[in-house]
Amino acid sequence: MQHIPLLQRAFQPLDLNPASHPEFFKGWEEVQFKRSDFITESGVRERHFYVVVSGVQAIYIIGNNGDKKVIGFSFDGSFSGVYDSFLEESPSHYFLEALTPSTLIRTTLDDYNSWFTLYPEFNYWGRIVHQHLLIGRVKREIELITMTAKERFDAFIERCPAPLLTIPQKYLASYLNMTPETFSRLRSLKS
Amino acid sequence: MARTHIKPEIQIERINALRNTLNQLRSKENRNWLHRPHSKSWSAIEVAKHMLIAQEVYETKIESTLSRLKPIEGSLEAIRPNRTPAFLIKRFPPQNGEIKHKMKTTKKFEPVLDLTSLSNTDVATILDQLDSSLAQLKSWVTAYRTTDVTAIRFNSAIGAIVRFNAAEACEFILCHNERHFQQMANALKG
Numbered sequence: 001m002q003h004i005p006l007l008q009r010a011f012q013p014l015d016l017n018p019a020s021h022p023e024f025f026k027g028w029e030e031v032q033f034k035r036s037d038f039i040t041e042s043g044v045r046e047r048h049f050y051v052v053v054s055g056v057q058a059i060y061i062i063g064n065n066g067d068k069k070v071i072g073f074s075f076d077g078s079f080s081g082v083y084d085s086f087l088e089e090s091p092s093h094y095f096l097e098a099l100t101p102s103t104l105i106r107t108t109l110d111d112y113n114s115w116f117t118l119y120p121e122f123n124y125w126g127r128i129v130h131q132h133l134l135i136g137r138v139k140r141e142i143e144l145i146t147m148t149a150k151e152r153f154d155a156f157i158e159r160c161p162a163p164l165l166t167i168p169q170k171y172l173a174s175y176l177n178m179t180p181e182t183f184s185r186l187r188s189l190k191s
Numbered sequence: 192m193a194r195t196h197i198k199p200e201i202q203i204e205r206i207n208a209l210r211n212t213l214n215q216l217r218s219k220e221n222r223n224w225l226h227r228p229h230s231k232s233w234s235a236i237e238v239a240k241h242m243l244i245a246q247e248v249y250e251t252k253i254e255s256t257l258s259r260l261k262p263i264e265g266s267l268e269a270i271r272p273n274r275t276p277a278f279l280i281k282r283f284p285p286q287n288g289e290i291k292h293k294m295k296t297t298k299k300f301e302p303v304l305d306l307t308s309l310s311n312t313d314v315a316t317i318l319d320q321l322d323s324s325l326a327q328l329k330s331w332v333t334a335y336r337t338t339d340v341t342a343i344r345f346n347s348a349i350g351a352i353v354r355f356n357a358a359e360a361c362e363f364i365l366c367h368n369e370r371h372f373q374q375m376a377n378a379l380k381g
Binding site: 035036038041042043044062066068091095168 | 196198200201203204206207208210211265266269333336337
C-alpha cells in the first residue's frame with residue numbers, strides 16, 4: 001500500500017498505521033481518470049468512497065434547463081465520491097467529473113462499513129467528519145442566501161484551495177451561483 | 192420534450208434512466224413479454240428487438256465517424272442540431288406518457304420473432320442485448336463529448352435526405368428508445 005501517509009492525513013485525527021489497523025489499509029485500490037472523464041454518472045449507483053491523490057474533480061447536478069449546477073469540488077488529499085448514493089445504495093442524482101487528470105484511491109461500502117465494526121475509533125472519526133460536513137453545508141447555504149455575488153466571490157477566494165484556481169472559471173462561477181461573466185469581472189477587479 | 196440543444200450529460204442521464212427502467216421491467220414474467228396487447232401491435236419483447244435492429248443500423252456509421260473525429264480541449268457543453276434532425280428528434284419522445292406522431296415502421300426495422308417458440312432464456316438474451324446496446328450508446332456519447340463532433344456528417348438510416356453528426360444520431364437513437372420504452376411498458380401492462 002503506497003498511499004499510507006495520504007490515508008493517515010485524510011483520516012486525522014485518528015492515529016492509523018498498518019500494524020494496528022491492517023484491515024483498513026488493505027481495502028484500497030488506485031484508479032486514474034483522464035480530464036473530462038466521469039467518475040460517477042447521474043443515474044448510476046456510486047459504489048466507492050474515494051480519497052484524492054491528485055487532480056481536481058467537480059460534483060454537479062443537471063438543472064431543469066440542462067445547465068450544470070456545481071455543488072462542490074474535491075482535490076488533493078480530500079475525500080470524494082457521491083456520498084448519499086454510496087450510503088443509500090441508490091442511483092446517483094449527480095455527476096462526478098475529473099476536471100484535471102486525476103488519481104484517486106477508493107474503497108467499497110462493505111470495507112467502509114467494516115471499519116466501524118472492527119475499529120470503534122472510526123465512530124469518533126465519523127462524528128467529526130459529519131459535523132464538519134454539516135457545518136460546511138450550512139455555511140454555504142447561508143452565503144448563497146444572504147451574500148451578494150461580490151461577497152460570495154471574496155469569501156470564496158479567501159479560503160479557496162490552490163488547486164481550484166487551475167480549473168475552468170465556469171465551474172467556480174456555477175459553484176458560486178453567478179454567471180461566468182460576473183465571475184470574470186470580479187476576478188479582474190481583484191487582480 | 193422539445194430540445195433546442197443536445198447536451199451529452201443529459202443524454203447520459205437519460206440512458207442511465209432507461210437502463211434502470213429496463214432492470215425494473217425484467218422482473219416481469221415471460222408471458223408478459225410475449226403478450227401482444229392487440230393482434231396488430233407488438234409484444235414487449237418485439238419492441239425490444241426493434242430497438243436493437245434500429246441501433247445496429249447506426250453502429251458502423253457512428254463508430255467509423257468517432258474514430259475520425261479530432262479531440263478537443265476539455266468537453267463539449269452543448270450542440271445545436273441542424274433543422275431536419277432537430278425536427279425528427281423533437282417528434283420522437285413520448286409526451287406525458289403518450290406516444291405522439293405515429294410512424295410506419297419499414298420492413299427492415301420490423302422484429303421477426305416466433306413468439307410461440309421463445310423460451311425464458313431467449314427473452315433474457317434479448318433483454319441482455321438491449322442493456323448492452325444502451326451501454327454502447329452511452330459509450331458513443333462519452334466518446335463524442337470530447338471531440339469536434341459537428342465536423343463529420345453521415346447519412347441517416349433513411350438515406351441522404353437526413354444527415355446526422357454523431358451527437359444528433361445518438362440523440363435520435365435515444366429519443367427513439369424513449370418512445371419504444373414507453374410502448375414496451377404499455378405492452379407489459381397488457
